[in-house]
Amino acid sequence: ACSTSPEPSPAGDGDGSTAGSDETFTIGIVEQQLANPFFAKLQEAAVAQAKKQGLEIMTAESKVAGDTESQVKAIENMIARGVKGIVLDPASATALVDVVEQATAAGILVVTVNTSLDPLDTAAASFETDNFEGGRLMGQWAKASLGDAEARVAMLDYDLADKTAAARHDGFLDGFGITDDSPEIAGTALTESNFETGQTAMENLLSAHRDINVLYTINEPAAQGAFAAISGAGVEDQVLVTSIDGSCAGVRSVKDGTIGATVMQFPTRMGEMAVDAIVEFVASGTRPEGLINSGTVLITDEPVDGIDSETSEWGLKNCWGE
């Protein structure tokens, strides 16, 4: 479903073509809950870029995961305030459609980041990771690494009503060549995409199915938590851990072998591209369009044939966050 797939480049050097207009204006940045480091990074990048461009900024965020009401109110307030553009990381693909249409009708350019709205063309453009592709890469790598051994798959999901979570889940199954009903799946559990819930969920799954040897995780904190459970159970050598995010902490986990492979996303690029698109639109009236893939790169120190990947060395140079 992605239109372009640019070669990812080291993040953080959007070329900063300051808008021609000398008049400063306000943009809104609406994120999901910033306690999540990925969203925090994305917002930080967007804010930094907006400051660099000399813009006034209004920010808002969800209170908890899936909290669309806060985002709707924030966008309404931004419309009332008269912003020129909004960078939105929607907490729901559908619930924000109406308010985004209102904003667009008010002449505001809305671009989404991280995940898009449904229908896609509700927002002018979307800068995001192809999460299905990310999941597919994890699945392919796990399948290839496992070789002939009988697969016992565990999946640590996040609420599958979430578009991103569903895309990664489905991508993984696709890449691994199984479906939700396949006997290879030993068990699935819901997490809050953090360490603690990842650990508890994995502890319980391992306690019921000691033979688990492939693990899908919704993100790196969940993977790290799961690894705590895995090492607690003493089965470090048995389980292939796959994840997605590309945070520096996650890449370090790849380097020290806790995570077998992770898929890197580029939140900084998303944020910068989105802000630049708004600046460009205000300056020249050029509307960005469509789904703009910010890229996915598989990071692993145990590459397999036929799947492009980069090493943790490369990852550490290109990762985001701490």
Place this chain on the structure above:
Amino acid sequence: MSETTPLVLTGRGLDKRYGHVLAMDGADFELAAGEILAVVGDNGAGKSTLIKSLTGAVVPDAGTIVLDGEEVRFRSPLDARRAGIETVYQELAVAPALDVTQNLYLGREHRMPGVMGTVLRRLDKKRMRQEAADHMADLGIRIQSVRQAVENLSGGQRQAVAVARAAAWGRRVVVMDEPTAALGVRETNQVLDLIQRVRDQGLPVVLISHNIPNVFQVADRIHIHRLGRRAALVRPGTTSMSEVVAVMTGATEASELESAVTDPVLTAAAATAPDAPPTWKDRSA
């Protein structure tokens, strides 16, 4: 009272156990039509438990209750109230945050006449306030306003609210568990008068009180409760205050008193006229 006054409310062999406390232990009870029956007894004798069993607030473990010849089984105070029994509980049972009028009319509110009342179910607050003020005045209780929250009333005023409610609504039996405990001299006399008026209207009244002179002043018969059961049922005309107190406290045996228990075929034992003056007569007021 005639020789064969029918019994209105009777209890036979009532038991109630709380953990290892036996609060009622085979208690009997009988209330005849049109009489004021006083229930006296030491603290903890089980008077309130008995009264609660008769009015649905407590479900006895054993025993039977008969109202107007029919056995009844009250599972809640509402059941008793529906049967026409109105009660002042010792713990008063008022809603502290509601005002005096609301407490008086709780569960029996007047609605406005006409469409406002039938369709919109609007309360006739004005009428209720007016009537509430009258009821309170009847008891001689001075309160600033019937719109005052009950929690802001003095102890006696609060008790008067509960008494006024029971007096206003009783249809078959009125039961009062220490209704004058917090009342002043004048107010107490007013409540005693009220009780007599209620009786004179034909409604039997059960009065629990620790005030023996008061009891002798108004009661037709006295039920002496001791250790969870009825120790004796006597008439103030044939028994003296000190005899009653002696039985209450266990100093004498009940068998020494002349009993006023009605025999099973519902004929009252030969009764001295209840209007014989009580032995004590110094109600200073």
Place this chain on the structure above:
Amino acid sequence: MSETTPLVLTGRGLDKRYGHVLAMDGADFELAAGEILAVVGDNGAGKSTLIKSLTGAVVPDAGTIVLDGEEVRFRSPLDARRAGIETVYQELAVAPALDVTQNLYLGREHRMPGVMGTVLRRLDKKRMRQEAADHMADLGIRIQSVRQAVENLSGGQRQAVAVARAAAWGRRVVVMDEPTAALGVRETNQVLDLIQRVRDQGLPVVLISHNIPNVFQVADRIHIHRLGRRAALVRPGTTSMSEVVAVMTGATEASELESAVTDPVLTAAAATAPDAPPTWKDRSA
């Protein structure tokens, strides 16, 4: 009582307004050393409000309170208690879910002797239970166990808990707001005896009661409260029950009675011996 008994607790010109209700309206109060002072008055006269002002439970809007010659300003019951004033409030102030012992010792628990007590701060429950049982027995109240939760007690038993607590802890003044309202005949007499014993130990007692005979039986002086202020302060020896009741209810003017108010230089007016027998003497027990 000597001619110049010092005053222990006095109030002058106390006011308290609740919204538009004037509960105290320039009330005066005086309690002399070693006396039993009864406070009587109609329901809603403002007796409890007065007592609460004197014991820190209510902060008066105006007026001064003097304890043993020093002006005090109690902002909470704790302040009054620290000053040695112990009170039985009309609303009883017991913690329903706690047991009898815990209520008796609330805020004054005994700790175990030795390290257990000083370091581990362990309560000496056994000792407290033993003593609690003794205290309750003193009042002649039968309760199954001092480990029973107060909410499971009968009305009179509950009141006895509050009375026993105040009697046990008072160091300078004991104040009791209707301590016998829920008590039986025997129990009431026991509490009256207790009050006299407390007085005989030198502690002055303030007794609020609606029971005029009881008041005349034990009080040294009677404070008659009416419409938020003291209408009169009299001695039972020089004033009759009916006179007191007449003043209480407003039937006569207070000026017709012989006053027992101490003059400002703290000398008591010539007093009739308080042990003159009360006019009423039919305490059946």
Place this chain on the structure above:
Amino acid sequence: MSRQLAGPLAALAVAVVAFSLTTDTFLNPANVSLVLQQSVVIGTLALGQTLIILTAGIDLSAGAIMVLGTVLIARLAGEGNVLVAVLIGFLGCALMGAVNGLVVARWNLPPFIVTLGTLTVIAAATRLYTSSASYPVTSDVLRLLGSGPVVGGAKITYGTMLWLLLALALGYALTQTAWGTRVYAVGDSPHAARLTGIKVSRVLFSVYLVAGLIYAVAALAALGRTPIGDPSGYQTANLDTITAVVIGGTSLFGGRGGVAGTVVGALIVSVLQNGLTQAGIDSLYQQVAVGVLVIAAVGFDQLVRRRNKS
């Protein structure tokens, strides 16, 4: 009643004045109308919550019931008749309220636990029903509550009107009918209420049932405002409604308070959120500010009450 309102009203006034002075957009008619619109859903839900809190209960499932309602209505309206969809939505919400009421009233279980349980059950049921998908609303009828006449630049939505009307009606029921007195009596002292012959369990049941119906109205208002049935929406609605109720001066221990305060409470929360955004406060500090200001509003209320008392 009016005295009880003084505190919350004063807090609201202070907030409005403060934002009018510090931002130039807050008092715009359009923005004022926005604040009202933003109060409607939580405000309506909070009416039901008020009822339950007046009986010394608490409803953690309020938001979940409303979300179930939006999903039912949105999906069924998409598949067929709008009226039937609305009817079924109301039935669904009423049923859930009735279940809460039944368990609380009959088995006498703590409302906190009961509604926590039904919250998870209802949320899961909603997920199962929708397979976690959202249902956009297409019908104009369902969008009605989000529309309304524009007066002087301010859109007065029918949803806002309905909210305030419902508050009036509920205020009437609570203060002018016997049922209302019983609700207060039950919350004030269930023991006393029972002894005076009130059917406590029936009153409780009716309260949860009515609350369920009010949540259905909230569901309609939500669809008018955000035209989509989204199973993952309104996660924080419960806490928000309880906040509005408590700021409005209703006691969590039951028996004291009323719907007028709740309306003001809901407005206070919206004004704070909107005003702080208008003032360009960073989202992080916004949450802090809302937290602190909510405490301040309740503290202010206490202060005003104490003043009024003496």
Place this chain on the structure above:
Amino acid sequence: MSRQLAGPLAALAVAVVAFSLTTDTFLNPANVSLVLQQSVVIGTLALGQTLIILTAGIDLSAGAIMVLGTVLIARLAGEGNVLVAVLIGFLGCALMGAVNGLVVARWNLPPFIVTLGTLTVIAAATRLYTSSASYPVTSDVLRLLGSGPVVGGAKITYGTMLWLLLALALGYALTQTAWGTRVYAVGDSPHAARLTGIKVSRVLFSVYLVAGLIYAVAALAALGRTPIGDPSGYQTANLDTITAVVIGGTSLFGGRGGVAGTVVGALIVSVLQNGLTQAGIDSLYQQVAVGVLVIAAVGFDQLVRRRNKS
């Protein structure tokens, strides 16, 4: 006390037996030890929550305070001395507890609103301090509570022991000291407590302060178990602790209950979660099952109580 425990204990027993029969892994020593380990953090937090609920309060900030503690300790330990880090963590948690206590006790504001406010403030402060990053724990000292002797295949962690010891100590303080009696008295009837001369506000303050310290212990236990200071962790901790407390038979209206019930309540929640996973229940249905079973546990408790009474 033992009678009050009968209900929760019976519910726990039923759950354990049911899972033992339906799964073959539940009773494995390793799994039993796991259930214990999984109870420790919520269980420890719930001890503090119990204290507060006993005074008729509620603490919505419990989880946030603990998370602040984990983050403080993890970050400072990484940068310097572990002991200093722990000390500062305890100080931080105690301070937050004290702030709650001060506002609740002094200004007499509803704990629900106060702790809701401090929750947002503390969560925001935590994020500011960490910039939303997590701090892995490297020190073995900090991991101590997650380790422990293995007995017959079951690891008995020091964290588990500490939890149970703390529960014992708190049970001692509540039942054997004057302070405990006052806590119950204040929760039972603040008015009566005040009239008997108890310094209600001081007792309240002490309770929130002690709770803060207990949350610090929970923070240590959390680091021992999940060796990372993570600002996004333990989001549902508040609801979980309140659930454990209420299932354990402590009344939300104060004055009744105790820590022994809370320990059992925390175990019930863990057993349900673990057991349902062992039984291979789908996660959505797991939520439904937990909701229903929590209600059932409380209902069962009521039943047992009624039996015991008559």
